[in-house]
Amino acid sequence: MLDVEKYGKQTVHDLLLRHLVVINAGWFKFENLIRATHPEVLRGDGYARIMEELCSDQARGLAKILGVRGDGIDSMIELLRCSQWGVFERFEIERLSETGCRMRILACSTQRAARKWGMEHYPCAEATMVCLRGFCTQVNRGATIRKVFAPPEADPDGNREPVSCEWVISIDGSDEPPGPPRGGSS
Numbered sequence: 001m002l003d004v005e006k007y008g009k010q011t012v013h014d015l016l017l018r019h020l021v022v023i024n025a026g027w028f029k030f031e032n033l034i035r036a037t038h039p040e041v042l043r044g045d046g047y048a049r050i051m052e053e054l055c056s057d058q059a060r061g062l063a064k065i066l067g068v069r070g071d072g073i074d075s076m077i078e079l080l081r082c083s084q085w086g087v088f089e090r091f092e093i094e095r096l097s098e099t100g101c102r103m104r105i106l107a108c109s110t111q112r113a114a115r116k117w118g119m120e121h122y123p124c125a126e127a128t129m130v131c132l133r134g135f136c137t138q139v140n141r142g143a144t145i146r147k148v149f150a151p152p153e154a155d156p157d158g159n160r161e162p163v164s165c166e167w168v169i170s171i172d173g174s175d176e177p178p179g180p181p182r183g184g185s186s
Contacts, residue, residue, distance in 0.1 A: 051127055052134035059138035071140040073171055077101050079139055099172040108164035111151055125150035140171040
């Protein structure tokens with residue numbers, strides 16, 4: 001374990017964040033290698049099960065560390081704020097109602113990296129859905145996730161430039177977004 005007393009909180013924070021970034025970049029490079037050499041692996045159920053299990057384990061571990069015990073939308077939001085999306089991305093999470101929230105990724109780091117690598121976009125919608133499902137159903141078994149949009153789809157509310165993707169999470173089993181109608185502010 002890193003010696004916080006010796007290095008200080010900021011240095012330990014910076015070290016851990018750097019490790020996360022390196023591991024995340026390695027994951028994407030590995031995934032791109034598989035996509036180029038054995039694309040059938042990414043289309044199979046095994047890959048999706050691994051992703052879902054990792055995100056479920058993440059939610060369970062965060063709940064334990066943070067002492068989050070409930071399965072309501074406020075617990076969901078608190079855990080999502082500390083998830084990989086909260087660590088790696090600028091994102092907004094908005095409580096829509098007692099049973100739902102909206103999560104938006106702003107200026108996605110993965111999409112920026114994809115463009116740097118010469119790709120038009122990184123095909124992340126399916127993997128993000130699997131990850132969110134694993135994470136959210138660990139918090140609340142009745143959770144459903146609805147993709148509003150993700151690359152390469154256009155933002156249905158127009159050009160909100162920094163918004164890369166948007167997801168609605170509901171814990172009442174509804175596939176419809178909770179809260180006020182879409183469009184404009186809520």
